[in-house]
Amino acid sequence: MLVRSNCSCVKFSVTTDASLDLETENVICNTCGDVVTGISAFAKNSMKISGDVIKKPKRAFSFKCVACNKNSEVSFINHKACGKNCQTPSECMFKITESMRTAIEICQKNDEKRDSRTEEVNSDMP
Ligand SMILES: [Zn+2]
Ligand SMILES: [Zn+2]
Numbered sequence: 396m397l398v399r400s401n402c403s404c405v406k407f408s409v410t411t412d413a414s415l416d417l418e419t420e421n422v423i424c425n426t427c428g429d430v431v432t433g434i435s436a437f438a439k440n441s442m443k444i445s446g447d448v449i450k451k452p453k454r455a456f457s458f459k460c461v462a463c464n465k466n467s468e469v470s471f472i473n474h475k476a477c478g479k480n481c482q483t484p485s486e487c488m489f490k491i492t493e494s495m496r497t498a499i500e501i502c503q504k505n506d507e508k509r510d511s512r513t514e515e516v517n518s519d520m521p
Contacts, residue, residue: 396447398422398438402429415442416449423449456499461488471500 400411404427412425413434422434422442442448460467460478467478469489476491477484491499 396438396442396445398431398434400424400431402431403427404429414447414449415439417443456495456502458489458491461490462486469499471496471503474500 396413397410398413399409400413401409402411402424404424405411411431413422413431414425415421416423420439422431422439423429424431456469457466458469459465460481463478463481463483463486465478465480467480467487469476469491470479471477472484476487476489476496478487478489481487
C-alpha cells in the first residue's frame with residue numbers, strides 16, 4: 396500500500412510502497428526495509444484487511460542438540476528426536492517442550508502425506 400514516508404529510499408516522491416509486519420505492528424518499506432513511522436491505525440488496519448502484510452517464510456524447527464552441541468533441524472524417528480544434520484542421530488538430545496514436540500510431529504506427518512501423494516502421482520506415469 397502506498398503511504399507517505401520519509402525513509403531513506405524516498406528521493407523523488409513522498410510516497411512509498413509499504414506493508415504491515417503483523418508480529419511487530421510496524422509498517423515496513425518494501426523498497427529499503429525501513430520502518431515507516433507515523434502510519435495511522437486506520438491505514439494499518441486497511442493493510443491487514445487487504446492482506447498487504449509481510450509474510451514470514453515457513454519456520455524450520457531448529458534446536459540445539461545437547462549431545463552434538465550444535466543447532467540442527469529436528470525430526471522424529473520412532474518418536475525419538477534426531478538432528479537432521481547430526482552425525483550420530485542415535486545419541487541426539489534436544490530440550491524441547493511437549494507442545495513443541497507435538498507441533499513438530501504434526502508438521503512432519505503433513506510433509507510425509509504430501510510426499511506420498513507425490514509418489515502416487517509419479518507412479519501413474521508411464
Ligand atoms: Zn524506504
Ligand atoms: Zn545431535
